[in-house]
Amino acid sequence: MRVGIFGGTFDPPHLGHLIAAGDAHALLALDRVLWVPASEPPHKPAASRTRPGLRMEMVEAAVAGDERFQVNNLELRRPGPSYTVDTLRELRDRWPGADLVLLLGADALRDLPTWRAPDEIIRLARLAVLSRRGDRVPGSSFAALSVPVTRIDISATEIRRRVQRGVPIRNLVPDSVRNIINRERMYLAT
Numbered sequence: 001m002r003v004g005i006f007g008g009t010f011d012p013p014h015l016g017h018l019i020a021a022g023d024a025h026a027l028l029a030l031d032r033v034l035w036v037p038a039s040e041p042p043h044k045p046a047a048s049r050t051r052p053g054l055r056m057e058m059v060e061a062a063v064a065g066d067e068r069f070q071v072n073n074l075e076l077r078r079p080g081p082s083y084t085v086d087t088l089r090e091l092r093d094r095w096p097g098a099d100l101v102l103l104l105g106a107d108a109l110r111d112l113p114t115w116r117a118p119d120e121i122i123r124l125a126r127l128a129v130l131s132r133r134g135d136r137v138p139g140s141s142f143a144a145l146s147v148p149v150t151r152i153d154i155s156a157t158e159i160r161r162r163v164q165r166g167v168p169i170r171n172l173v174p175d176s177v178r179n180i181i182n183r184e185r186m187y188l189a190t
């Protein structure tokens with residue numbers, strides 16, 4: 001079994017994520033893609049963080065009914081910051097025979113040497129860089145598959161800004177996610 005691991009803050013999940021994960025599923029012949037919301041993104045200010053339960057609910061809503069995708073809460077269950085190496089260890093224990101493929105943006109691949117235990121990460125999983133079709137993937141000291149996904153120009157940051165300014169987000173996030181954002185009055189204050 002080949003399992004893709006798609007980590008992120010997902011605050012909120014958007015169509016860019018869904019398209020990239022779907023392309024990676026097809027191009028890498030993955031059996032499934034596990035979406036793994038991160039518990040505490042160290043690089044984001046605490047005040048701007050949406051609580052994990054809501055990010056989880058939004059990701060569940062975004063992938064609901066799509067059998068290619070599954071949400072995994074193992075990083076949210078673990079206290080403290082999320083380390084990819086711990087996540088991969090847990091997944092390896094759960095599926096000893098599985099071929100784990102860690103899906104990364106090009107920027108993440110560049111930062112990998114600074115992560116906890118990069119050598120163990122690459123023993124536990126194959127790396128796949130989600131590159132924009134046509135983009136050159138930056139060099140790396142770690143071997144990675146390059147996956148030319150359709151990368152549409154949407155970011156969670158832009159979604160949050162639009163909500164804050166009252167600009168529509170319809171068609172940028174699934175309707176189910178938009179409903180949660182509205183219900184919870186998320187992203188209205190900066």
Ligand code: ATP
Pocket residue numbers: 007008009010011016017020103104105106108130150151152153154155156157158
């Ligand atoms: P933010 O704007 O808050 O940084 P984001 O939109 O980049 O959010 P993340 O949760 O940080 O979303 O991203 C999770 C993963 O999805 C990362 O690997 C990132 O490279 C990838 N990703 C983000 N936006 C897109 C997109 N438009 N197309 C393809 N992949 C994307």
Ligand code: MG
Pocket residue numbers: none
């Ligand atoms: Mg980002």
